[in-house]
Amino acid sequence: MKTTARLMLMLLVAPALLWLLGLVVLPHVELGILSLRARVAPRVYEPSLAQFLTFVEEPLYWHTFVRTAVMSILATAITLVLAFPMAWTIAKLVRGKSKSLLFVLCLIPFWVSETVRTLGWMILLRESGVLPAFLVWLGVTAAPVELLYHDATIMVGLVYTSMLFMVIPLISALESLDDSLIEAAYDLGGTGWSILRQIVIPHAAPGIVAGCIVVFMLTLGNYLTPTLLGGKNSQWFTEQIYTQFITRFNWEQGAAFGFLLLGLSTAIVWVGLKVTGQKFGEVMQRS
Amino acid sequence: MSTSTLATPASPGDAPPDLQARRVAKHYGAFHAVDNLSFEVARGSFFSILGPSGCGKTTLLRVIAGFIEPDAGAVHIGGKPMQGVPPNKRPVNMVFQHLALFPMMSVGDNVGYGLARRGVAKDEIQRRVGEMLERVSLAGAQAKRVDQLSGGQKQRVAIARSLVLEPTLLLLDEPLGALDLKLREHMKIELKALQAAFGTTFVYITHDQSEALVLSDHVAVMNHGRFEQVGTPQQLYYEPQTPFVAGFVGANNRLVGHATEVRGSAVTVTSAQGLVLAARAIGPVSQGAVVEAFVRPEVVRLARDSGVLADAGWPAYTARVSSLLFDGANSAVLLTELQSGTEFRIALPQTGEFANLGVGETVAFGFDPQRAVCFATGPASAVA
Secondary structure: OHHHHHHHHHHHHHHHHHHHHHHHHHHHHHHHHHHOEEEEEOOEEEEOOHHHHHHHHOHHHHHHHHHHHHHHHHHHHHHHHHHHHHHHHHHHHOOHHHHHHHHHHHHHHHHOOHHHHHHHHHHHHOOOOHHHHHHHHHOOOOOOOOOOOOHHHHHHHHHHHHHHHHHHHHHHHHHOOOHHHHHHHHHOOOOHHHHHHHHHHHHHHHHHHHHHHHHHHHHHOOOHHHHHHHHHHOOOHHHHHHHHHHHOOOHHHHHHHHHHHHHHHHHHHHHHHHHHOOOHHHHHHHO | OOOOOOOOOOOOOOOOOOEEEEEEEEEEOOEEEEEEEEEEEOOOOEEEEEOOOOOOHHHHHHHHHOOOOOOEEEEEEOOEEOOOOOHHHOOEEEEEOOEOOOOOOEHHHHHHHHHHHOOOOHHHHHHHHHHHHHHOOOOOOOOOEHHHOOHHHHHHHHHHHHHOOOOOEEEEEOOOOOOOHHHHHHHHHHHHHHHHHHOOEEEEEEOOHHHHHHHOOEEEEEEOOEEEEEEOHHHHHHOOOOHHHHHHOOOOEEEEEEEEEEEOOEEEEEEOOOOEEEEEEOOOOOOOEEEEEEEOHHHOEEEOOOHHHHHOOOOEEEEEEEEEEOOHHHOEEEEEEOOOOOEEEEEOOOOOOOOOOOOOOEEEEEOOHHHOEEEEEEEEOOOO
16 A cells, blocks of 8 residues: 555656656767867867866856846846736726726737747847837937947847746735725725835845746846847847857856856855845745 | 714813824725714823724714824814824824834834934933833843733733823823733733723723723713713613614614513514514613613523512513523523523523523523513504
8 A cells, every 4th residue: 555655756757857858958968078188189188177167267258147146136126116006906906897807908928939039029129120210200319320229229139027926925925915904004004015015025035035036047148038138238248158169069167157157146145035034944835 | 963062081280181083084085984073181180982893983083083083073182183293293102902012123112113213312301111010020031022922911002002101191092902802801901990090081992892881981872973972881881872783782682573562761672583672772762662671791680489589570571592602700591481482691690599590490580670681673663
């Protein structure tokens, strides 16, 4: 009896374990080995930290690295600020049909593939596109301006892509907040701002942190949006990885960059959790 | 019943009433949640609003607290008009149905929340929170988390959190509703003691008549957005002014019939099933009018020998025991009157005399006609 139950459990867990082992752990082990060796002659390799040294010595690489981290944090913050009122509206202010309608409206852009969505932004923003033409028509600018290939453009694209992943955990966090807590705080003399700071945000903290982690990781690892909207100026770290693997065929360097990015995201998430006093397990249950 | 009935007892010091409502109304479409209500609550009293769910009592409470703006009428608290004053600026605090303690804060921070919002200095807050917790017998509980408290302790923290602000009025929205029976009985006594100790005016809403009767100085029975009757618990129980109050406050046997004979306030009622009973009229009852009569289970006397009833000068009926509802002190017996087949619920005396009463047994019962009441509910008709 007991062995049957155990067998069942093994069978149930097996697909997930296979997935983890085959698609996550094994490639990373392989990449780890790749990143720690150097080619000394054709087909001859020896253990080395040369790739990591190159990263430290070449300003372009770590400049891109820091820039990617800062832009990702900024994008996460902007997404949070924009998503919070949206989530509040959906969770607390509207009821019934309009609630599901608003929720579906958040979801609809995700029915289209990310590539198509990003190309849509390009059609809107390029020099001969819709928005520059509209600005000329309004008389704001004399000639069409190029709105693509700016940092702000990348930011818009990243925030737009990430919005849903912030809104969903926020909605579930805010929905679980009992309205009478807000009323009680108001009744006891609280004002809008103090209630937000002392009641709403502490309650929603796990949801906020969950949304931020997901959005931050998606943004940091995003390749398409920075490349298409930022063009050559985007300087996104994933592009460096792509270049090493595909253009330069330097898999060793690409693998080292991959691990650096993994380390970076882990470090920033860890700092974020420490600063907000949240526990990873609790946060992940909320998302 | 008139809605302008005042709940004011003869106030000795002529202090202005703490709460005055004048022609307050709130509609939702065609639904009158609060229908043109006027009443006053005297300083320091415990006032309950008792009504079934959907009678508008919660709406009324939220109008007083300031969460809902009334469509018409005015609310005065402590003699000051409250129109346009938001909840956080009113001298009123509320204890919510599920208490709404802040789970993200300690007990001390919960109680000190309102003081901190008023900008009271930190050490002053600490001192007053400490004093308040002592008064509700929770001294030293400042650092505890809310989820470490028992149901009764949470209740006291919720009340302390409001009373520390020294409000003119404390509103309580069925705070005992979520507690289990034993604790509810205990908290009733505790609430009454707290109110007496603090002397703050309490306005309490509930659908539980026992809570309202036990706790209050005055009770308003509310139905369809109006007050059916306002009075002391004794008045509501002994002198119900409307059929609704008679049926809602306490248990009652209700009989519908016609007034076949009217002599002053003594009315003979013939029920639709043919039972003839004597009752006391409340309000005008004319010969032949459609009436509703109410006989409380606890005023009916049960006897194995109808002679006992005849000695008291009461009309006697013969009935068969159809069911025994044993519930300790609240035990009752269901009887079927033999001639008309009318069902009667009668409180079973716990003197031991009827301990061996069995289903199917034939017994006699009767009641003092003065203790049964009847109300005219329709005009006289030819049937009588």
